Amino acid sequence: MDNVKYAPKEWFTLFGGFSPKGWVTAIFPTEEAAQNAMADLKVGGYREDDIVFPNREELIGVIEKSFEEKGSGSIGAESSAAKDNLRLLKEGNFSILVHAKSEDETDRVLTVLNRHNAIKAQKYNRFTIESLITK
Numbered sequence: 001m002d003n004v005k006y007a008p009k010e011w012f013t014l015f016g017g018f019s020p021k022g023w024v025t026a027i028f029p030t031e032e033a034a035q036n037a038m039a040d041l042k043v044g045g046y047r048e049d050d051i052v053f054p055n056r057e058e059l060i061g062v063i064e065k066s067f068e069e070k071g072s073g074s075i076g077a078e079s080s081a082a083k084d085n086l087r088l089l090k091e092g093n094f095s096i097l098v099h100a101k102s103e104d105e106t107d108r109v110l111t112v113l114n115r116h117n118a119i120k121a122q123k124y125n126r127f128t129i130e131s132l133i134t135k
Contacts (some may be wrong), residue, residue: 013081021125023097023099023123024113024121025085025097026095026096026123027085028117029117029119033094034118037096038117040115050098051097051098052097054096054097056095058087093119118133
C-alpha cells in the first residue's frame with residue numbers, strides 16, 4: 001500500500017466537474033482487485049504516471065462538489081455516469097484511472113480490467129463518455 005499513488009482533488013476536474021478526459025475509469029469490488037489490476041498494467045508497460053488510485057473519500061467529495069456547483073452536476077451522459085460512479089464509490093467499491101491515449105491502449109486496458117473483475121469501466125473522451133464494462 002505504501003507505493004499507491006493518490007491523485008489530488010483538482011486533477012479530476014475541468015470547469016468544476018468530474019472530467020478525467022483521455023482516461024479510463026474503472027471500479028472494482030475490492031481494493032485487492034484494484035491493486036492487482038494496477039500491478040498488471042505496470043507489468044504491461046504502463047508508467048506510474050499513467051495509473052492513478054484515487055483516495056475514495058476525496059473522489060466522492062469531488063463528484064459531490066461538482067453536483068453542488070453545477071446544480072445537476074453535469075449534463076446528459078456525464079451526469080448519469082457521475083451519479084452511478086458516486087453510488088458505487090459510496091457502496092465501498094474502489095476506483096482506478098488509467099491514461100489510454102489511443103483505441104488500442106483502451107483495448108489493452110480493458111483486457112486487464114476484465115481479468116480482474118472490474119464491475120464498471122468507462123473512457124472519458126473529448127466530447128463523450130464511452131461505456132466499456134457494465135455489470
